[in-house]
Amino acid sequence: xxxxxxxxxxxxxxxxxxxxxxxxxxxxxxxxxxxxxxxxxxxxxxxxxxxxxxxxxxxxxxxxxxxxxxxxxxxxxxxxxxxxxxxxxxxxxxxxxxxxxxxxxxxxxxxxxxxxxxxxxxxxxxxxxxxxxxxxxxxxxxxxxxxxxxxxxxxxxxxxxxxxxxxxxxxxxxxxxxxxxxxxxxxxxxxxxxxxxxx
Amino acid sequence: xxxxxxxxxxxxxxxxxxxxxxxxxxxxxxxxxxxxxxxxxxxxxxxxxxxxxxxxxxxxxxxxxxxxxxxxxxxxxxxxxxxxxxxxxxxxxxxxxxxxxxxxxxxxxxxxxxxxxxxxxxxxxxxxxxxxxxxxxxxxxxxxxxxxxxxxxxxxxxxxxxxxxxxxxxxxxxxxxxxxxxxxxxxxxxxxxxxxxxx
DNA sequence: TTATTTTTTGAACACAAAGTCAAAAAATCT
DNA sequence: AGATTTTTTGACTTTGTGTTCAAAAAATAA
Numbered sequence: 001x002x003x004x005x006x007x008x009x010x011x012x013x014x015x016x017x018x019x020x021x022x023x024x025x026x027x028x029x030x031x032x033x034x035x036x037x038x039x040x041x042x043x044x045x046x047x048x049x050x051x052x053x054x055x056x057x058x059x060x061x062x063x064x065x066x067x068x069x070x071x072x073x074x075x076x077x078x079x080x081x082x083x084x085x086x087x088x089x090x091x092x093x094x095x096x097x098x099x100x101x102x103x104x105x106x107x108x109x110x111x112x113x114x115x116x117x118x119x120x121x122x123x124x125x126x127x128x129x130x131x132x133x134x135x136x137x138x139x140x141x142x143x144x145x146x147x148x149x150x151x152x153x154x155x156x157x158x159x160x161x162x163x164x165x166x167x168x169x170x171x172x173x174x175x176x177x178x179x180x181x182x183x184x185x186x187x188x189x190x191x192x193x194x195x196x197x198x199x
Numbered sequence: 200x201x202x203x204x205x206x207x208x209x210x211x212x213x214x215x216x217x218x219x220x221x222x223x224x225x226x227x228x229x230x231x232x233x234x235x236x237x238x239x240x241x242x243x244x245x246x247x248x249x250x251x252x253x254x255x256x257x258x259x260x261x262x263x264x265x266x267x268x269x270x271x272x273x274x275x276x277x278x279x280x281x282x283x284x285x286x287x288x289x290x291x292x293x294x295x296x297x298x299x300x301x302x303x304x305x306x307x308x309x310x311x312x313x314x315x316x317x318x319x320x321x322x323x324x325x326x327x328x329x330x331x332x333x334x335x336x337x338x339x340x341x342x343x344x345x346x347x348x349x350x351x352x353x354x355x356x357x358x359x360x361x362x363x364x365x366x367x368x369x370x371x372x373x374x375x376x377x378x379x380x381x382x383x384x385x386x387x388x389x390x391x392x393x394x395x396x397x398x
Numbered sequence: 399t400t401a402t403t404t405t406t407t408g409a410a411c412a413c414a415a416a417g418t419c420a421a422a423a424a425a426t427c428t
Numbered sequence: 429a430g431a432t433t434t435t436t437t438g439a440c441t442t443t444g445t446g447t448t449c450a451a452a453a454a455a456t457a458a
Contacts, residue, residue: 030229033445047406055446155384162365163358185354193391232415246436
């Protein structure tokens with residue numbers, strides 16, 4: 001068992017990532033200092049380097065963590081045996097709810113950082129691509145089953161994910177609408193772009 | 200006449216702003232150095248401070264410039280005497296085309312910077328609010344004239360602007376689709392959310 | 399308890415980038 | 429041309445922050 005020690009370390013890493021992501025989202029990569037991240041966890045800057053090689057590494061791991069959570073969510077949706085309408089509705093709601101509850105660490109880490117190595121960048125971009133593909137799959141399924149019109153899948157997906165991702169720019173926990181309400185409305189309206197308009 | 204001198208200075212300021220915005224969009228506020236901005240214009244860092252008080256001021260002026268361009272665009276649309284469908288279509292297309300051609304300086308300056316003073320922040324936010332309101336006006340008009348369904352104006356506007364603003368995240372001059380094509384498609388699909396579905 | 403390993407600390411270093419400024423250069427005016 | 433004003437320069441200062449590291453503290457094992 002490689003474990004008690006290792007597990008404890010992993011847990012601490014997670015803790016750091018969560019907290020770091022919150023600050024990173026808020027202030028951006030360059031605007032966030034290692035000291036700030038450390039302070040929030042009542043640590044000192046120095047000890048961050050015990051867990052992460054450097055600041056870039058920290059950001060990279062944040063991306064991985066976030067994408068993992070997103071992918072888990074949509075995979076569950078894909079595997080369900082709802083019809084495409086319900087699937088897309090669920091995917092949209094899931095995405096919004098995640099973005100709200102974990103606003104801390106959501107995609108707001110928009111453009112992957114320039115300092116990433118080739119492989120790191122590729123990894124993050126690949127994860128995002130996977131996520132997009134799941135949406136495409138749902139849309140395709142809907143077209144094949146003739147519940148959606150013959151839309152341009154890529155365009156529609158870009159519109160949907162764009163609308164969803166932009167929520168982080170304005171969503172506020174204490175705002176007038178709950179994430180639940182927002183997600184309902186978004187799903188309703190966005191689906192209108194797709195659903196075949198016949199009687 | 201306050202003029203020849205002043206005018207020349209103003210022109211230079213514009214030149215700097217345009218160039219600066221390009222770099223700022225590319226690398227983000229914290230990621231861009233004054234030296235970099237200066238170098239691109241074959242100037243030196245020092246002389247930047249002859250035109251702008253400091254880096255924050257530069258960013259602030261960029262925001263003002265961008266919003267002015269956007270507002271000019273949509274005001275023209277509003278004043279035209281097209282029907283709401285055409286107006287909304289135009290507004291969407293205008294926004295996308297602007298974002299593409301002036302990708303350099305578009306909204307990508309997402310969240311106004313933290314270092315802004317109260318007044319500066321308020322100013323930028325107010326300009327954005329004006330821009331949003333114009334969209335709301337078009338949507339309202341469409342509802343009143345019964346060409347649009349009875350949608351939640353704010354939600355729909357958030358969806359539309361979100362989808363539009365997100366384009367900067369992936370749009371590429373050399374990509375497969377031209378800005379023109381993208382804007383047509385976006386307008387078509389987004390309008391489907393609104394147009395009354397009856398025969 | 400003592401020895402060993404893991405984790406934290408805080409000071410020190412390095413370096414990049416914002417901002418300053420006096421003097422030089424360029425432009426404009428008389 | 430010479431005088432005056434505007435603009436540019438580049439070296440300098442200052443500050444902030446990523447990173448390192450040896451030593452201290454804490455945790456674990458014997």
